Amino acid sequence: MSAAAPDRPGEDALIARYFAPLAGEGADGLRDDAASLTPRPGHDLVLTADAIVAGVHYFPEDPPESVARKALGVNLSDLAAKGAAPRAYLLSLGLAPDWTEAWLAGFSAGLAEAASAFGCPLLGGDTVRAAGPAFIGITALGELPSGTMVRRQGARVGDRVCVSGTIGDAALGLALRLAPAGAALARLESDARAVLLDRYLHPRPRLTLAPLLRRYASAAMDVSDGLAGDLAKMMGGGRRAEIREADVPLSPAARLALAADPALLDTALTGGDDYEILCTVPPGAEAAFRAEAAAAGVPVAVIGVVGAGEGPPIFTTEEGVSRSLSAGSFSHF
Amino acid sequence: MSAAAPDRPGEDALIARYFAPLAGEGADGLRDDAASLTPRPGHDLVLTADAIVAGVHYFPEDPPESVARKALGVNLSDLAAKGAAPRAYLLSLGLAPDWTEAWLAGFSAGLAEAASAFGCPLLGGDTVRAAGPAFIGITALGELPSGTMVRRQGARVGDRVCVSGTIGDAALGLALRLAPAGAALARLESDARAVLLDRYLHPRPRLTLAPLLRRYASAAMDVSDGLAGDLAKMMGGGRRAEIREADVPLSPAARLALAADPALLDTALTGGDDYEILCTVPPGAEAAFRAEAAAAGVPVAVIGVVGAGEGPPIFTTEEGVSRSLSAGSFSHF
Structure with a gap:
């Protein structure tokens, strides 16, 4: 035009x-105007x-x-x-x-x-x-x-909920970039800052987990819109995620950020851009899955279980306090 | 964010x-976040x-x-x-x-x-x-x-140059939309206006020609950036298109527009958005190709030949006047 x-x-x-x-x-x-690919x-x-x-x-x-x-x-x-x-x-x-x-x-x-x-x-x-x-x-x-794609919707009640790596680093990195000069987060020490900022900038797709997911996972997706929101997407149909908050894996850098400002825990759990793997595995399979993932260089944590019910995931603290967490405010849309 | x-x-x-x-x-x-396709x-x-x-x-x-x-x-x-x-x-x-x-x-x-x-x-x-x-x-x-994709770069010297349908309608439709109130084009009668505007708005991919191109064409591409510019892209490497200007197929609506303003011929030949098929076929094959295309409901015209040489395509009038035409001014970039 x-x-x-x-x-x-x-x-x-x-x-x-x-x-x-x-x-x-x-x-x-x-x-050329098009490419060819031989499957x-x-x-x-x-x-x-x-x-x-x-x-x-x-x-x-x-x-x-x-x-x-x-x-x-x-x-x-x-x-x-x-x-x-x-x-x-x-x-x-x-x-x-x-x-x-x-x-x-x-x-x-x-x-x-x-x-x-x-x-x-x-x-x-x-x-x-x-x-x-x-x-x-x-x-x-x-x-x-053929026929082995792992779906988002395959979880069964009783399956274990697993995530790779650590959760919340990228969301905390984004929060760092948006933090006003006086905020507690803005005073984080430089090594931790660097880790969180890097996680926001540079997603690491967990390609080495792909063959293990085909073997062990009943359902899988990547965590892109926040752990809480993505757990909700994976459930429904009479299934609800029950998460032990203390088992959600956090990096040392994220722990320092949360020590500076405990309210940032919700940012970590709902903020997005993790690009870790969220999956469910049948009870009994989690030990083998975790061992093979560790052997492939990727730590995997079991953070909860697929319960019966409807609604957003329930996060329970070590003190036994439960709350349901919805998708966060950092929607890309 | x-x-x-x-x-x-x-x-x-x-x-x-x-x-x-x-x-x-x-x-x-x-x-799901991805789809599966079984080739x-x-x-x-x-x-x-x-x-x-x-x-x-x-x-x-x-x-x-x-x-x-x-x-x-x-x-x-x-x-x-x-x-x-x-x-x-x-x-x-x-x-x-x-x-x-x-x-x-x-x-x-x-x-x-x-x-x-x-x-x-x-x-x-x-x-x-x-x-x-x-x-x-x-x-x-x-x-x-497998292995039958028609490439842009397969033309040989001596091959015939063909186009489907008519050329320039969409570019003239765009020119109509941009024409100032007093321009000759702005006075075009309403049926012709409608045809040209429709060709600009609604590309018609020539899907019925696909199997015939696999059988007959030595090279093919669609005309999206203008006939002249796309002919140049298809040639090179010692090949140059030699086009008989009068054989470039024009719709009745385009002929009315050119009668109103003969300078619009260059718009038609260089303007783009045709989404017709431009292809080359070996000498001797054009009659069978044209006959099968016509049977499939798509008119195909032979507009010239692949010559030896370098440079943009040469367009020659019925009076024997030749000129080379470069890509037009309606670049999308």
Whole structure:
């Protein structure tokens, strides 16, 4: 609908310079309008699409390398939770009117590094003018043996509720960035700050758990919108999560933040951006699941049980005080 | 990064109301974070991703049904050009801050109708706040017998250059919408206006040509950025398109527009948004290709030949006057 900016490279030049070097098999160096992919016999594809938007899902001033890693990471986290291994991704990049080649160079470098680390090459996509804040839409494709995708809705009453890693770090990292100068959180010591800020910027999709989820999990999803809200999504239909609050795994950095301001516990439990795995396993299977996960380098904690009932998850303290926690205020929508 | 608008339905409610009814097999009613797809044995998948942005690729005041049809249509046009049959699509919808449920209802209705007409169900995606103008990112998946994808770069010197349908209608429709009140184009009679405006709003992906392209075409792409620019993309490497200007198929409406303002010929040849098929076929095969295309209901014209040389396509008039035409000014970037 409008003319190209006079002194900027066109879409084809941008693609050739910044994205063609990232292209995987079947992408033909991004010289075509579509890519081909030969599926692995006996396997299903798992597909997910998530977009992130400047000023909504990340800060416009975040390093472009980090933005790229987050955009790919949040999608691969969904694949891992379904039990799939990454196969390839497509990118739709909307560039803000004030984009610079330095930003794009950093973004493509971050994408190249993340794609290489995660074993997930670029297959295609497009680059457009966003006419407003930048957006990054990614569609990720994974693969798993036919019929083995782990669903969100498979939990049974009595199953154990498990999470990987630690919960709340990213939400506390975001709270740190938003904290006014006088807030207790703003006085956190620098090592802990660095850990929390890094967890917000750099999701780590738990790809190594994917084969274990296929073997052990009755249901799984990644924790992206907060533990409480995502537990609610996983339940329903006569099932309600009963969580032992003290068993929710917290990092040393998160414990320091909560010591500074105990009210931040709700931020940790509802805040989102964890990109850890939330899953349920049948009673009796949790020991084997945890042992194999630990052997793969990923700590897994059992935090509660699937109870009968309806409503948001119930969190119970060591003192026996129970409360139900709904989704937090840090909704992306 | 920010709280949900207080009196708007959340993402899950929107998905359940407007998009779950569109979900195809493997999408599990959009209740999961990913979908599964079982590939057809002996077939490759063809993947393409194109985003359209309000104020860049469509007018914000366009009917939401039309915006939906365009968003899906431009992607399926890519699949058709590669010889693939549509299988499914994923949607990333970025809603502008002033979105309304009426807009979303129209958008999802248009998407449902287009997906049904094109045989391409919704498989997944997400809905986010755009923080600026709306954007619609679609990733479309097609299928074809293994190893038969038609490439953009397969033309050989001596091959015939063909296009489907008529060229320039959409670009003239866009010019109509942008024309000042006193312009010659603004006085076009209403039937012709309606045709041109409709071609701009409603791409018609040439899905019926896909199997014929696999059989006959040495190279193919869809005409999205203008005939001249797309011909240049298809050539290179010692090949240059030589086009007989009078053989470029024009609709009666386009002929009326050009009669009103002959300078609009360049708009027709360079303007874009045609979503017709541009392909090359070996000499001798064009008659069979055209006959089978006509039997399938799609007129195909032979407009020139692949010559030896470098540079943008050469257009030659009936009087023997030649000129080279570069990509037009209506770049989307």
